[in-house]
Amino acid sequence: MADYSWPAPENRDHLGSRLLRLDGPVKVTGAAEYSLDVKRRGMLYARLLRCPHAHARITRIDVSAAEAMPGVKAVKVIQNVGAEIKWALDEVAVVAADSEERAGDALRGIEVDYEVLPHFVTERELDKAPESTPAQEAVEGDPDAAMAAAQVRVKGDYGLAGIAHCCLEPHGSVSDWDDPENLTVWMSTQSVSGIPGQIAEQVGVPAANVRTICQHMGGGFGSKFSPDRWGILCAELARTTSRPVKLFLERGPEVAVAGGRPSAYATVEVGAAKDGTVTAWSSRSWGSGGPGGSGSPPLPYVFKFENQRQQHVSVPANIGPSRAWRAPNHPQACLITMSALEDLAAELRMDPVALFLKNIDKTGPRAQTYREELQKGAELIGWQQTWHPRGEGRGPIRSGLGLSLHTWGGRGHQSNCELVVFPDGLVEARLGSQDLGVGTRTVIAIVVAETFGIGIDSVKVSIGDSRYPASGASGGSTTVGGVSAATRRAAVDAREQLFERIAPHLEATPDSLVAEDGKVFVKDDPTRSLTWAQATSRLGVTPITAAGKNPGPGKLTDSGVGGVQMADVSVDTETGIVKINRLVAVQDCGLVINVRTAESQVYGALIMGVCYALTEEKIFDPTTGRPLNADMEFYKLAGISDIGELIVHMMTGPGYDERGVIGLGEPPVISPGAAISNAVANAIGVRVPELPLTPDRVLAALEKGGRG
């Protein structure tokens, strides 16, 4: 069988390089076409009418006035009389008109009466919840006895508010029926290959008749796997009007209902020996991600203690339903666990690096990785020189250091690649995958160029179209592993075919040939050689094609990473404002295909982490149940001045490279909240229990904890 494994480090031309993102030039010039940019001849614009109430029943709906308005081509009731609405801004009706403005006008022509029902949007106050699931419990060992016997016990409350995905390109699509049986959909999606089946079922045509295109997409972060109700409506409106229809969400609903990471709150007790060895864990957590409640955060996080109890209560609330948000449940579990352990270290007057190292074997198979990453992180942030025991800062502005560990799986998903070697020397890789901003095209091109020993210029990457071989959805850090492995297998097989075809021209056997440096030559006699162009021209007029898939033979991918982050912050104890000085991320992800885009992804994760650590929060009015900041003025993302200095170190080389490719999207976004919260506690001497660490929360914690 062919050897699919990655080339040894000394034989790599492109793998592990710092190649510039191939789609950079089209992105910086505005030439990249996003689904939101698609315009079709005669296209209608659709807008959705939304319920203003968090919980209500529709008692009357009248669309007749809207139907009679100028430019209106279709009005459709989505939820009719009797329907129970369970969150504010849920969809009630949709209008398609010949301009965006007229569609908006028509919404005002729809009359809806509601019976307003009681709502609940403040799951922070668990005792006020009208309903909650019985606590799920997981127990190891004897946590009660171990806690009672512990030399030291520390108790704390921790939590994070629910946040939004807030993708800059909103959810939505353009639908155009080529004929009554065939539909083309340009959708902002993380699942190009998965969308046709989901739409086809709803509109009653075979999946083969639905084509999805997404050449570029403006952010997903876990919120764009489904066509959603509005994607189906768009296709239906296009069919009923016989016109192309564009339906994208406005910013308000994009923030309020098209994304959401569940909140999480917990009371934790940790028992330990005086030397810092943790002997017992007990946590009771709860949270909500909308009517469906919330998933259980994996507590304790990263560490597994001999005696531990975890209880979780899922709380339904009248807020827009949550979606997978980059590393689902992990940032919550991380904040809760790492805060509790840092509080233990503070109680023991111990350096948290020492406390984490003391317990590092309880992290399981990645213990050595964490050791190395803790050492590297400490070196980069100057931990030994600058760390001080909690609360020993003086003066109104106090600085502190904090740290956190995280983990993720990230095994490559199912993926198929069709690889074509053209006689003119161009090699094309076709995959029904998508680029969320990771640099998927660039990664695929590197794998192809490496396998054939050719330049990146000789590679064409075709993705973003469901007509290409199916590739998995981009979620859970699975894309780079999936597409790189599928592409590698296809490319190795195509190379073998090429060798068979040209071996006679070099009077050699196929297995004696190698492709390197733009040439194909006999390994033991490099003078018997063809340039790449000469070699492929020997194919005549018919290209070589090969198919590769993942999973498949050969060890190309793996699963399971560590990661350490450290934060250096300053806190103004008079205003409560937290300022990021430096964030350090030390991250492993096996074999790094493109160091530049990998680093970019980690920088981005740190920045996203600063957002949810300091400013980002969905706020609801308890009285009306409505979202108060479904916009970008008051739903706060960090700006360029808010992030401090970021330092990223990728763990590569022996011990990492040979594991193969592992995904990177999720892990680095898990720790920033915990590392920043720990740094703030270290600075001001008290724990600010909940994220985001807004000035009011910081001042309240100082007030409660004293300013000593």
Next chain:
Amino acid sequence: MESDGKKPGRGSGWSRRDFLQGSAAGALATGLVADGLTTEAEAASGGLVGPDPLPMSFRINGRAHTATLEPRVTLLDALRNHLDLTGAKKVCDRATCGACTVIVDGKPAYACSMLAIEAQGSDIQTIEGLGTPDNLHPLQAAFVENDAQQCGFCTPGFVMACKAFVDAHPNPSPQDVAEGLGGNLCRCGTYMGIRNAVKAVAGKGA
């Protein structure tokens, strides 16, 4: 972040302020409104127009463009829905995120918060007029070289904001960059690359 003066510019003599002043003049003008004053010249002279579409003309990237638009159409929607210039992105639609940034008479402006009708007579520069994928403007090249984009949706707006900023501040300090580019937001987190891109072109007359 007001330091860079990013605000809707004044256009052809028809602005929201004029509209408010006109409204303040109140009922006295009602008789005139009913006559259906819809021409551009009349609009410029202070008469009320709309709600029906009326012909408008624009100077964009040095070229003349015309469109027949309702007076309420924003410059951003005019560019994207009517003039096939989709580089400027519609994100917050509320002058917060900067994804729609264009340069109007030399100053950065949020195209979402300026009416197309008031942009007439102004010199409008959009991302499409800066460089092409095969012939990048130095600032665009610096964005590519510093990987200052991930999903890329905020990127055209950021490039235009940076262009206006660097033109006005040829040798910015890091503090200048932090303040001057505070009017644009990125979700993927590309600020490190953007800082480095601006640093790379600073002082080179980009």
